[in-house]
Amino acid sequence: MGAALSACGASPSTSTDVLARWGCEAGSFLLQEGVAHIYSPAESKIKTTIFQIENRDMIIWSEIAKRLKEITLNYEGHRFKVKESGELDMKMTIKDEIKYSLESPYLVKHRRKINKSYIILLCDISASMKDYIKEILLLSFFIRRVTNKSEIFYFSTDVKRVTNFFQVGSINEIDMKKLVSMVPYGSGTRIGEALYTLRKNHGELLFRKCSVVIFSDGWDLGELDLLERELRNVKHRCKSIIWINPLMDKPSYTPDTRSIKIALKYADLLTSPNVLLKNKIEGKRKVISLSY
Numbered sequence: 001m002g003a004a005l006s007a008c009g010a011s012p013s014t015s016t017d018v019l020a021r022w023g024c025e026a027g028s029f030l031l032q033e034g035v036a037h038i039y040s041p042a043e044s045k046i047k048t049t050i051f052q053i054e055n056r057d058m059i060i061w062s063e064i065a066k067r068l069k070e071i072t073l074n075y076e077g078h079r080f081k082v083k084e085s086g087e088l089d090m091k092m093t094i095k096d097e098i099k100y101s102l103e104s105p106y107l108v109k110h111r112r113k114i115n116k117s118y119i120i121l122l123c124d125i126s127a128s129m130k131d132y133i134k135e136i137l138l139l140s141f142f143i144r145r146v147t148n149k150s151e152i153f154y155f156s157t158d159v160k161r162v163t164n165f166f167q168v169g170s171i172n173e174i175d176m177k178k179l180v181s182m183v184p185y186g187s188g189t190r191i192g193e194a195l196y197t198l199r200k201n202h203g204e205l206l207f208r209k210c211s212v213v214i215f216s217d218g219w220d221l222g223e224l225d226l227l228e229r230e231l232r233n234v235k236h237r238c239k240s241i242i243w244i245n246p247l248m249d250k251p252s253y254t255p256d257t258r259s260i261k262i263a264l265k266y267a268d269l270l271t272s273p274n275v276l277l278k279n280k281i282e283g284k285r286k287v288i289s290l291s292y
Helices: 055-071 090-099 127-146 176-182 191-205 224-237 258-266 273-278
Strands: 028-032 035-039 046-049 075-088 109-116 118-124 150-155 159-161 210-215 240-244 269-271
Touching (some): 055 127, 055 273, 118 127, 118 191, 127 210, 240 258, 258 269
Parallel strands (some): 118 150, 118 210, 210 240, 240 269
Antiparallel strands (some): 150 159
16 A cells, blocks of 8 residues: 655645655745745754655665664564573473374473564754655654664754654654654754763663664764764664665765764674665674675
8 A cells, every 4th residue: 555644734645645844843834846945943944855655665664674673683582493402391392292102202492582672773864864854754663663672863963762753553643743843953963962962861771782773874063082982882882783874875975984984993784775675684793885
């Protein structure tokens, strides 16, 4: 079925797509020739084009979210698997005894499957990422959908926790008007400050079994020393750091910004959306993928 995202009180389209405007109610709003001009007194003036969410977008980002869950699995669920080094499974052992007429030579052992993950998603909504607002919304929605052990934050010059906006059954139900009114979109990127604020205000979320996923192009206007220090802190406290850079899908892109070079020292995985979608990444290892 078609995906729909209605923002700013717009009426749903009769087609399978709905035009979504990012930025109304965040200051003054003016729509001219298909371009939304937004001004907020707290943030810089930006322009965002109207975007469409189609079935293909839903499928792609649902799969990317599932891949991220697979990469970050580290929690034992309720299901079991047979394992020689596991605990004795009396129920299955007795079943085998009956099968072999009470002469089974086996003691069945099992362990719980590791099939759950805890993800903290940090999305960059600064001016340089305004062309990826649709992708940010879809990633946020599907991360929350594939694992309820997840927290979502948006940042540029400030950090806002937005998890509750994505605790919905359908992408139609996201309260866009309230979301865009509270997040600090359209200004410069200060990733180090964002990580510092996250650690200071939500430090209880950073623990050894959680994985931090950063969705950003890495154009950082903040202090690089602070960025390095905070990435080091996250690396020390959490299971892994995964950095998704949408610019890496462009053939001409090279990771030569200073912030990306710092990220290479601490990220367990530096990749792009298309690489996550098309390649299976196994194990915990640092990977830089510039082509696919």
